[in-house]
Amino acid sequence: MTYSILCVCLGNICRSPSGEATLRAAMPTARIDSAGTAGWHIGKPPYGPMQEAAKAQGFDMSAQRARQVRAQDFYEFDLILAMDADNFSDLEQMRPADATADLALFLDALDDGPHDVPDPYYTRDFSGAFSLIDTAAQAWAERLGA
Numbered sequence: 725m726t727y728s729i730l731c732v733c734l735g736n737i738c739r740s741p742s743g744e745a746t747l748r749a750a751m752p753t754a755r756i757d758s759a760g761t762a763g764w765h766i767g768k769p770p771y772g773p774m775q776e777a778a779k780a781q782g783f784d785m786s787a788q789r790a791r792q793v794r795a796q797d798f799y800e801f802d803l804i805l806a807m808d809a810d811n812f813s814d815l816e817q818m819r820p821a822d823a824t825a826d827l828a829l830f831l832d833a834l835d836d837g838p839h840d841v842p843d844p845y846y847t848r849d850f851s852g853a854f855s856l857i858d859t860a861a862q863a864w865a866e867r868l869g870a
Contacts, residue, residue, distance in 0.1 A: 726755070728755040728757075728803070731757070732807065736792070738845050739853060742777075742778060742783075743857050744788060746783065747865070749783065767789055769786060773850045777851045780851065803825060803827075806828070834860055834863055
């Protein structure tokens with residue numbers, strides 16, 4: 725099965741673009757995108773320090789642009805992965821009653837560890853957040869058989 729997965733964080737400039745980049749690498753036949761629950765950064769590239777952390781690990785996110793979650797995303801994607809519990813709650817509130825996408829936390833694929841990806845915009849640990857996201861992306865690929 726070819727999966728379509730949407731990665732979601734608050735602003736779509738740090739965590740969800742990282743999820744998009746790492747899942748694309750781990751699941752090359754899947755359709756992967758990212759979005760934010762808020763619209764502050766629409767059209768902007770990922771945050772510079774996050775791009776630097778990604779580049780240090782061999783990922784180029786420079787072509788990505790932020791967008792906001794849309795109602796149609798709940799029908800166009802098989803799986804929507806929230807980066808933290810607040811994003812998950814926001815998605816549950818936005819989700820149409822007849823939506824077809826499954827919702828999960830991005831780190832649900834890990835057997836142990838945190839439930840939320842800490843927001844590096846506030847923690848300033850861009851490399852740590854990127855590494856955690858990459859580890860979870862590999863786990864999703866394995867779980868989904870991609």
